[in-house]
Every structure is written in C-alpha cells, then in structure tokens.
Amino acid sequence: xxERAFRFGRAQHLVGIAGLPxxxxxxxGVIVLNAGLVHRVGPFRLNVDMTRRMxxxxxxxxxxxxxxxxxxxASGESQTRAQQVCADVDxxxxxxxxxxxxxxxxxxxxxxxxxxxxxxxxxxASHTRLTGVVFLDGFAYRTLGFKLRYYLPRVFNLRRWxxxxxxxxxxxxxxxxxxxxxxxxxxxxxxxxxxxxxGRGLKLCMIYxxxxxxxxxxxxxxxxxxxxxxxxxxxSTRYIEETDHTYVLVDDRRHLIDHIEAWLCRNFPxxxxxxxx
Amino acid sequence: MKxxxxxxxxxxxxxxxxxxxxxxxxxxxxxxxxxxAPLGQDYIRCHRLYRQLASTLAxxxxxxxxxxxxxxxxxxxxxxxxxxxxxxxxxxxAAHELRARAGIDHVVxxxxxxxxxxALAAAQAARxxxxxxxxxxxxxxxxxxxxxxxxxxxxxxxKRFVRPREWVDAAGQWLGFEVNPALRRQIGALxxxxxxxxxxxxxxxxxxxxxxxxxxxxxxxxxxxxEPATPWDDLARLEAAIISHPVVQTVSSHLSGACG
Numbered sequence: 001x002x003e004r005a006f007r008f009g010r011a012q013h014l015v016g017i018a019g020l021p022x023x024x025x026x027x028x029g030v031i032v033l034n035a036g037l038v039h040r041v042g043p044f045r046l047n048v049d050m051t052r053r054m055x056x057x058x059x060x061x062x063x064x065x066x067x068x069x070x071x072x073x074a075s076g077e078s079q080t081r082a083q084q085v086c087a088d089v090d091x092x093x094x095x096x097x098x099x100x101x102x103x104x105x106x107x108x109x110x111x112x113x114x115x116x117x118x119x120x121x122x123x124x125a126s127h128t129r130l131t132g133v134v135f136l137d138g139f140a141y142r143t144l145g146f147k148l149r150y151y152l153p154r155v156f157n158l159r160r161w162x163x164x165x166x167x168x169x170x171x172x173x174x175x176x177x178x179x180x181x182x183x184x185x186x187x188x189x190x191x192x193x194x195x196x197x198x199g200r201g202l203k204l205c206m207i208y209x210x211x212x213x214x215x216x217x218x219x220x221x222x223x224x225x226x227x228x229x230x231x232x233x234x235x236s237t238r239y240i241e242e243t244d245h246t247y248v249l250v251d252d253r254r255h256l257i258d259h260i261e262a263w264l265c266r267n268f269p270x271x272x273x274x275x276x277x
Numbered sequence: 278m279k280x281x282x283x284x285x286x287x288x289x290x291x292x293x294x295x296x297x298x299x300x301x302x303x304x305x306x307x308x309x310x311x312x313x314a315p316l317g318q319d320y321i322r323c324h325r326l327y328r329q330l331a332s333t334l335a336x337x338x339x340x341x342x343x344x345x346x347x348x349x350x351x352x353x354x355x356x357x358x359x360x361x362x363x364x365x366x367x368x369x370x371a372a373h374e375l376r377a378r379a380g381i382d383h384v385v386x387x388x389x390x391x392x393x394x395x396a397l398a399a400a401q402a403a404r405x406x407x408x409x410x411x412x413x414x415x416x417x418x419x420x421x422x423x424x425x426x427x428x429x430x431x432x433x434x435x436k437r438f439v440r441p442r443e444w445v446d447a448a449g450q451w452l453g454f455e456v457n458p459a460l461r462r463q464i465g466a467l468x469x470x471x472x473x474x475x476x477x478x479x480x481x482x483x484x485x486x487x488x489x490x491x492x493x494x495x496x497x498x499x500x501x502x503x504e505p506a507t508p509w510d511d512l513a514r515l516e517a518a519i520i521s522h523p524v525v526q527t528v529s530s531h532l533s534g535a536c537g
Contacts, residue, residue: 039321242438251446
C-alpha cells in the first residue's frame with residue numbers, strides 16, 4: 001500500500017491522502033468524508049484504519065477534508081451547501097480516477113458525513129459515478145415503535161418523571177435558545193431519496209449505533225423510518241446497540257471496519273477480496 | 278501582510294513514513310517554526326489550532342512545518358505502534374526537513390501537552406534553538422493516572438454508551454487510542470529533567486488541575502497564565518476542538534518580538 005498526499009480540487013483548495021493498493025486497484029474506489037469537524041483522519045483515527053484496510057483488500061481510497069474543514073480551504077465560489085458538497089466529492093472522484101483509474105465510487109460518511117453522502121447520492125444528475133454508500137448514523141426519525149420502546153419502560157419510573165419535570169421547568173425558565181443547526185431533510189423526502197437511490201442501482205449499507213439512542217433504538221426502526229425499501233437486497237442494515245456514536249473503543253472500531261469490509265467485498269468483489277490481514 | 282503561498286502536504290523521512298504540511302512564508306524573518314503535536318485525542322482536538330497558528334506564523338514571516346509522528350495522524354504505522362523514542366527521532370527528522378525546505382538553520386519548536394514534552398526532550402537531537410510549550414506534561418506518573426481514571430470513567434459513561442462497558446473492552450486504551458505497554462511505561466517515566474528551558478510557557482491549566490512548573494526551572498517572566506482554563510481532561514468535551522485565540526496571539530507575539 002502506498003499513500004500519497006494531495007492538494008487538489010477546482011481551486012486547489014482540498015487536501016487529502018490517496019491510498020493505493022500494491023497491485024492494480026479495483027475499479028471501485030472508496031472515498032471517506034469528514035465526520036463533523038474532525039479532520040480527515042476521522043474520530044480516533046477511524047478513517048486511517050479503515051482506508052488502510054480497504055487498500056490491503058485492493059481498493060484505492062481517498063480520505064480528504066471537504067471545503068473549510070481540517071486542512072482544506074474555501075473554493076471561493078458562490079455555492080449552496082449542497083452544491084459545494086457535490087463539487088468537493090466530484091473533485092475527489094476525479095483525483096482518485098486520475099491516480100488509480102477508478103471509474104465508480106463508494107462514499108463512506110459518519111454523522112454529518114453521512115448527511116453529505118446522502119446529499120451527493122440524491123443528486124442523480126451529477127453523480128453517475130457513484131455506486132454505493134455507507135451511512136454511519138445517517139438520517140433517522142423517532143417513530144411510533146421508537147417511542148413505545150423508549151417510553152414504555154419509563155412510564156412507571158418516578159425518578160425519571162421527577163428528572164423530566166425538573167428539566168422541562170429549567171427549559172421553560174431559559175426560554176427559546178437560538179438554534180444554529182442545519183434542519184434535517186423531512187422523513188418522506190429521505191425515504192423517497194433512498195428508494196430512488198436503490199432504483200438507480202446504488203448499494204446502500206446503513207450502520208447505526210447505540211450512540212444515537214435518543215432517536216434510534218432498534219434494528220426494526222430502519223423499516224419503520226424508511227419503509228419497504230429497507231428489505232431490498234441492495235440495502236444492508238445493522239444496528240449496533242452497544243457502541244457509541246464515534247466508536248471510541250478499539251474493538252468497536254475493528255468490528256465496524258470488519259462489517260464494512262464484508263459489505264464491500266460482497267457487493268464490489270476484487271481479486272483480493274477476503275485477503276484481509 | 279502578504280498572503281503566504283498555499284500549504285503543501287507531503288510525506289517525508291527516509292522511508293517516506295512521516296506526514297507533514299509545510300507552510301511557506303512570503304518573506305523571511307530568519308527563523309522557522311516546528312509544531313510538535315500532542316499525542317492521542319489531544320492531537321485531534323488541537324488540529325485546528327495548530328493550523329491557525331501555522332498560518333499566523335507563516336504570514337508573519339516564519340515558515341512552519343506541522344507533522345505527525347509515526348503511528349499518529351496521517352503518518353504510517355498503527356496507533357498501537359506509537360513509541361516515545363520514535364517520536365523524538367521523528368522530531369529530529371522533521372526539524373531537518375524544515376531546515377532543508379525553508380533554507381533556514383534557526384528552528385524554534387512549539388508543543389502542547391505531550392507535544393511540549395517531546396519538543397523539550399528532543400531539543401538537543403533536533404538542534405532546536407528555542408522551545409515554546411503549552412501546558413507540557415512534566416510528571417508522567419500523574420499523567421498516566423489521570424488518563425487511566427478518564428478511561429475508566431469513559432467506559433462507564435451512560436451518556437456515551439447505552440450500558441456501561443466491561444473493563445476488558447476498554448483495557449489498554451486511553452480515550453480512543455490503543456496504548457502499547459512500552460509507551461505507557463515511557464510516558465509514566467517522564468519527569469522534567471530536560472536540559473532545554475522553554476523561553477515561553479503557556480499555562481492554561483487553571484485552578485482545577487494542581488500543578489507547578491518548578492521542574493522546568495523557568496523564570497516567572499517566561500510563564501504566561503491564560504484564561505479561561507483549557508478543558509484537557511474534561512470527558513464531556515472529549516471530542517470538542519481546543520480553540521484559543523489568546524494562545525495563538527501570545528505565541529505569535531513572542532516569536533515576532535524575538536525575531537532579529
């Protein structure tokens with residue numbers, strides 16, 4: 001495996017590390033997006049471990065910083081957030097195509113990275129080169145099933161009620177705090193997007209963690225959120241209750257990478273598939 | 278102030294195992310600055326501040342090299358392979374690389390937490406002309422005890438995990454990173470007996486963390502206490518970036534003022 005550092009992109013404003021396998025790379029390349037504001041190495045170096053494992057399997061990879069994150073600057077263009085995300089990923093695909101000859105790509109995103117991967121995957125016009133997406137703690141919504149699983153065990157717990165009332169009264173006293181978050185896409189839009197992605201032939205791998213148990217708490221919730229498309233053979237889902245949102249424990253990260261590796265090898269086999277060290 | 282050229286990411290060292298980003302300066306003030314990163318999660322939390330500091334110093338006329346030790350960041354090696362002596366060796370390699378790229382022999386190093394300790398310990402081998410440190414780790418045994426306690430609290434944190442994790446799940450790790458027994462011993466044995474004295478010591482530990490800097494034998498005039506305290510050991514902010522404009526400004530002023 002060889003790693004090379006690049007400054008690239010339409011304004012030479014992006015910084016990334018391409019990982020190239022020793023042998024001829026698979027036609028499918030893997031691109032790992034930033035998780036939140038953590039630079040390209042990922043939370044606890046998850047992205048480094050993941051891309052190196054993929055390289056050992058024969059996949060070319062790129063972990064890079066999107067515009068204004070980590071070591072990347074701004075492109076200087078006047079673009080919407082979605083346009084900028086798509087343009088950054090386009091630049092990343094072009095770099096990996098140039099360096100490794102990849103013609104199709106899989107995106108991997110955790111948390112806000114999953115949201116960005118979704119932004120790219122729903123854009124059918126500009127991303128014909130995309131062939132698969134790994135969503136780690138991507139979009140999720142509190143369903144009736146979630147509420148039953150969450151609230152029923154708590155209904156008869158007096159201590160929880162006391163804590164809840166205390167919290168509510170503090171919130172009321174504080175008033176409305178300004179919110180700077182980005183509003184998530186509505187559930188029906190995301191469901192339709194996922195159906196459309198599968199319809200276009202994309203393979204989807206959705207892995208959600210116990211770290212988001214305030215709005216997602218069971219493997220059944222994939223179907224509760226997004227409907228029958230979750231039963232498609234093109235979609236793989238997994239809920240790992242015991243792990244946290246950013247996989248802080250070493251073995252949790254190892255198991256996550258094992259799972260992604262197995263999904264990649266199953267859906268995009270290479271000559272080296274199964275040769276993981 | 279002229280805008281410096283874009284930073285250059287590259288691999289260096291005899292086998293190309295070390296990753297660095299070089300920040301060229303538009304004009305030369307006769308000294309170059311090597312930024313020594315802390316280890317573990319502190320490295321990730323400080324990444325943005327290091328980049329801001331590097332850009333500021335480069336704009337002031339000091340070329341800067343940021344780099345990752347073997348087993349850290351984008352450099353080769355697994356997290357489990359980080360070794361203290363190799364960190365010191367990598368610092369000397371990076372100082373050599375900076376001299377070659379900048380064409381300047383006078384190199385100053387800056388480091389936060391264990392990065393400060395690395396800079397002080399590597400000063401002689403790396404031929405560092407000056408060292409600036411920010412909350413350096415002087416007492417390895419106390420530092421190891423703090424990290425062990427934080428790791429134990431982390432595995433039991435039900436804000437992070439649905440249920441507390443078993444001790445064995447979290448063993449041999451500090452806050453997200455595998456720690457090999459040799460590194461643990463090396464860090465545990467750290468004590469402030471370094472030959473080099475820093476010309477500037479930034480103290481942002483606050484009252485919550487009892488500390489003294491006597492081991493460094495620095496003059497009181499070299500110590501700058503900056504408020505607010507940096508939450509290095511606050512588990513609730515484990516994944517929050519460390520940002521401090523006063524730290525960047527103080528380092529920049531110190532180095533610009535000291536430029537001949």
